[in-house]
Amino acid sequence: MQQISRMLMKLFQRARLEKPGQFYAVPGGKETLITRSALRSLLTDLNQIPAIVGEGCTLSCVEIAIHDCFHGVLNAAIVEEKFLSWLRSEPAVLLWLPTCYRLSATETISHQARCRVCKVSPITGI
Numbered sequence: 001m002q003q004i005s006r007m008l009m010k011l012f013q014r015a016r017l018e019k020p021g022q023f024y025a026v027p028g029g030k031e032t033l034i035t036r037s038a039l040r041s042l043l044t045d046l047n048q049i050p051a052i053v054g055e056g057c058t059l060s061c062v063e064i065a066i067h068d069c070f071h072g073v074l075n076a077a078i079v080e081e082k083f084l085s086w087l088r089s090e091p092a093v094l095l096w097l098p099t100c101y102r103l104s105a106t107e108t109i110s111h112q113a114r115c116r117v118c119k120v121s122p123i124t125g126i
Contacts, residue, residue, distance in 0.1 A: 033077035039066055043093055050096045057093055065093040 043062045050057075069086040070078060090098070106126045114121040 032080040034080070034083050035077045036066055036070060039069060039083075046097075047093065049100075055096065061093045065091050 040062060043065055047057055047062065068091060069083065073082070087094070103126070107124075109125065111123045112121075113123050115123055
């Protein structure tokens with residue numbers, strides 16, 4: 001689970017989106033490509049995380065996301081830049097990812113305040 005968390009955090013860092021390498025193929029060493037089946041596998045796996053808390057999307061959500069990502073593409077695969085551009089557009093099927101990242105980033109924040117109920121000071125988290 002830690003590896004998935006690290007991958008998801010890297011995926012949505014604003015400075016630079018890093019690619020999850022196992023979903024790419026490098027044919028002839030020229031361009032990095034992702035296929036529809038690899039994207040389907042990635043989205044299906046990622047959507048099992050919100051499904052644990054009852055917020056999973058249906059298979060049709062994944063298919064719509066794949067269609068949006070490959071919109072206007074006639075080839076069997078897309079280049080890395082097109083995939084990253086699609087990710088930056090924050091597709092609906094992955095809207096939970098930035099929220100999950102932001103929540104995990106706040107877990108260690110310490111607030112110099114005292115809880116009125118339990119009198120704990122400082123308060124850690126949100």
